[in-house]
Amino acid sequence: MRKVTMADVARLANVSKSTVSQYLNKRYEYMSEETKKRIAEAIEQLQYRPNVIARSLKQKSTATIGVIVFNILHMLTTQVLRAIEDMCQQHDFHVIVCNTDDDPEKERKYIDMLWAKQVDGFIIFPTGKNVDLYKKMIEARLPLVFVDRTVEGIDVDAVLLDNEGAVQLAVRYLVKQGYKHIGLVAPPFASHVIPRTERIHAFRHVLRAANLPIEEEWIVTEQVKRIPERLDALLRQNKLPEAIFAINDLTLMEVLTFVKKHQLSIPTDVALISIDDVPFASVYTPSLTTIAQPAFDMGKKAAERLFMQMDGETRPQMFRLAPKLIERDSAKKRGEKNEW
Structure with missing residues (x-):
């Protein structure tokens, strides 16, 4: 034809x-x-x-941006992506999404592929392990925004949660509810995963400020699927903390798996609070107290900064967006409350 x-x-x-x-x-x-x-x-x-190719050659723009995420199953990722897509729609731009599974080699391949396709800009949840490539992108003046993480030595726009503020909201709320023995669950410590490191450091800092004990066995940093095993061990030894702080939605799911397995009562047997306001938080029984990330605002800000770079109107900045406490039932406790 x-x-x-x-x-x-x-x-x-x-x-x-x-x-x-x-x-x-x-x-x-x-x-x-x-x-x-x-x-x-x-x-x-x-x-x-x-003919999109011919058109892009003539206009020197493909009207496309590449978004590279570390885990497309993470709730933060999906919400940020939705906001980016909405912003791009307003600008008549298309979005290509790639998922790295936090693998630096996959990230490198995706950057190379999108660069070859001449996308007009990148929004990346960086692995932090391709510093040489990030630098080449900056030298080539490619519009570039990092989301959720920063990379040492790379001066680009970055949009993150105020992680220290989020941890303060969570722990201070538990303390005011009367809890003194508070544990944390997180994936393994990794220095390049900025939210994780900041939340773990802030957890220790806030406990010290409240003059509460820091029990190392209550700080569970483990492969996500093995978190229930670690909590099982604490329960068998009768060392389960009064309250658990899950640092994201993936760790929250594993804590709930543990709770269901042992038919524990929340918050009577163990109180629970987490970062990421999961969609089922309000309908779960009991409803889950969470620290909500402004994910849509993060995506919108990232896209805004990228388009500003395309217009040559910006210098690199870091943006820390404020979290919000959503009080429900999973972390409430009757009786006398502690004063902060």
Whole structure:
């Protein structure tokens, strides 16, 4: 089948090729409604699709951004992606999403692939392990924004949660509810995973400020799927803390798996609070007290900064967005409360 061209559309609509081009680029200033209607009907009748490659070469833009995430199953990731997509839609841009599983080699391959496709900018949840490549991107003046993490020595826009503030909200709330023996569950400590390291450090700091004990066996940093095993061991030794702070939605799920297995009562047997306001938090029994990340605002800010870079209007900045405590039932406790 012969490929339909812009000339075919122009001939059927009885207009010039330049008029069709203006229509496709949404330049309607001097175009009558009747002309727009004829062109639209011709495009529909002929099933015409513009040559995106030729168009991008002419305009020096593919109207596409690449978004590289470390775990597409993470709730923060999906919400940030939705906000980025909404912002790009407003700018008539497309989004290509790649998932690295926090693997530096996959990240490198995806950056190379998207760069070869000449995307107009990158929003990356970085692994932190491709410093040389990040530097090359900066040297090439590629618009680049990091989300959720920063990388030492890489001066780019970054949008993160105020992780210390989130931990303070969680621990101070537990203390005010009367809890003194508080544990933490997290994936393994990794210095390049900024949210994880900041939350673990802040947890220790806030406990010290409250003059509460820091029991190392209550700080469970483990492969996510093995968290229930570690909690099982504490329960068998009768050393389970009064309250558990899960640092993200994935660790929260493992704590809930442990609770269900042993038919524990929340918050009577163990209180629970987590970062990430999971969709089922309000309908779970009991409802789950959470620290919500402003994920949509983070995605929106990341996209805004990327478009500002494309327009040459910005210098690199770091943005720390504020968390919000959503009080429900899983961390409440009757009786006398401690004063902070």
